[in-house]
Amino acid sequence: MRSIDLDTSSNSVELHIFLDRSSVEMFMNQGEQVITSRIYPSETSLGVKLFAENGSVELEELSIWSLEDIWK
Known part of the structure; x- marks a missing residue:
């Protein structure tokens, strides 16, 4: 499991998650933090x-x- 520290002073986080069979990418606050x-x-x-x-x-x-x- 991975973790990051986010600036939550605005009490809101925009999160985009891209998930496929072998990878996951997460973009927080339009790329402010990326995993x-x-x-x-x-x-x-x-x-x-x-x-x-x-x-x-x-x-x-x-x-x-x-x-x-x-692949289909």
Whole structure:
């Protein structure tokens, strides 16, 4: 698991997550902070979790788009 420190003085964070079969990229506040990581999920792994340590988080808006498989 990775973590970063964000400036939360505005009480809002814009988060874009790009997830595929073997990688995840997260862009916070239009690239102010970026995390890129390889992932190795099992075939039964489903979903994404959003959480805050030592605090709370409220999701104001969520949009999801599916991409076509380039290997088909």
